[in-house]
Amino acid sequence: MPTIKLVKSHRQVTVNKKEYQKVYNTRRWKDLRARKIADNPVCEECERIGRTTPAKEIHHIKPFEIDNDLSLAYDYDNLISLCVECHKQAHEKLRMVGAASGRYSPGIKEGIEYR
Ligand SMILES: [Zn+2]
Ligand SMILES: [Zn+2]
Secondary structure (H helix, E strand, C coil): CCEEEEEECCEEEEEEHHHHHHHCCCHHHHHHHHHHHHHCCECHHHHHCCCCCECCEEEECCCCCHHHCHHHHCCHHHEEEECHHHHHHHHHHHHHHHHHHCCCCCCCCCCCCCC
C-alpha cells in the first residue's frame, strides 16, 4: 500500500494516498462540495480583491491530510471556493509555509493529487 511520509514537528506523519483520495469519491464529500459551490459560486479570494471569477474548485483551508484528520475533510467551515488560479496559489502558499517550517510540503510528493 503506497504511503507518503511527511515530517511534522519532528515526527513522521504518514499520509495514506488511498485514504486521501478516497475522501473525494465519497457521497458525503460530493454533497458537501455541491452545497459549498451552490453557496459560494464565485472564487472567494478573487472576490476579496473585487474580482468576480467563477469558482471551479473547493479547497480545504486546513489540509486534512496531516494526521489524516477526516473531520477537517468534511468540515464545511474548512472549505473555500476558489478559481483554478487561486487554488494553485493556495497550494503554493501552503508549500512555502510548510517548507519554511520544515513541517509539511503538500503537493510535492509524487502520486498525490492535492486538492
Ligand atoms: Zn480566484
Ligand atoms: Zn486545495
